[in-house]
Amino acid sequence: MEVNLTGIKPYGDTLDDGAVQLSFTLPIDYSDEAVEAARLLVQKMGFDNPKVVFSRDIGRGFSYFIVYGKAKESIDVTKVKVQKLKVNVMDKGEIEAFIKKDFGRNLNVVGACIESDAHTVGIDAIMNMKGYNGHKGLESYKGINAYNLGSQVSCEELAAKIIELKADAVLVSQVVTQKDIHIANLTKLVEILEAEGIRDRVLLVVGGPRIDNKFAQELGYDAGFGPGTYAEDVASYLVQELKRREREVIQE
Ligand code: B12
DSSP: OOOOGGGBOOOSSSTTOOEEEEEEEESSOOSHHHHHHHHHHHHHTTOEEEEEEEEEEOSTTOEEEEEEEEOOOOBOGGGOOOOOOOOOOOOHHHHHHHHHHHTSSOEEEEEEEBTTOOOOHHHHHHHSTTOBTTBOOGGGOTTEEEEEOOSSBOHHHHHHHHHHTTOSEEEEEOOOOGGGHHHHHHHHHHHHHHHTTOGGGSEEEEEOTTOOHHHHHHTTOSEEEOTTOOHHHHHHHHHHHHHHHHHHHHHO
């Protein structure tokens, strides 16, 4: 099977058949008309040969659909560019050795899920002793003082902790993105840190299921981490970037 990287299409049964599966809810009662409306909607989206393969009444005023269709479009993967974080990911032992050798002191890392967001699992996965999926969290790292403030922490409270603990790095988690609330929350934190005159003194990192590095930098953060991140990914970045900045200051 030879794949043409300059024009790839979704793969279903055979190469280049363009087969996709869409699932969505319509805010109408379930009926034959609702099913046909779902099919026509997918056709209007530009998919060929739409077929409703599953549909269900999911309560008064709502119906749910899974529709198969064929995409007409293709994409040239050779021209796709992603702004990735350049970091050499080390394991826990290597990171601990790096801190001991290159800093000779403990690093203070403060983390929180900010403002209205009550999701703790993401920040806990990175910071708590137990970690995530067999990867220990920052609390377990020799050389890192990890302060996990939990969720629904106001930006003001986080800023005060950053100052009190003389944080080297700040780890912010944002999970809810409804009505772009994460953008408002993340921007608010940057503005407060700037007003306090401490933005340039800390490494500011954000993570969450809908965060990537490009988006994080656009919002004024130093780096962004998405789904599947482990403590060693972010710890590797922290120690290497903090060291790079330290060297920069010495050279000036
Ligand atoms: C558990 C859960 C809850 C629990 C949270 C319990 C808790 N203590 O955290 C409860 C029931 C409280 C809850 C509430 C709500 N939830 Co909720 N919840 C979930 C659920 C099922 C799992 C989230 C989770 O724990 N994932 C596991 C962790 C490990 O993954 P993660 O967060 O992505 O973290 C990883 C990375 O993103 C990254 N990461 C995350 N943070 C950070 C930070 C840093 C610094 C770094 C480096 C990396 C990093 O590393 C982590 C490990 O790899 C998701 C759906 C889903 N399946 O994802 C919905 C979901 C997140 N919830 C959702 C919603 C809408 C809500 C509510 C608004 C519902 C409501 N109407 O009340 C409320 C919000 C409450 C609030 N004020 O925030 C939506 C969000 C939609 C959106 N795009 O905004 C989701 C996606 C469900 C859905 N499909 O609608 N929720």
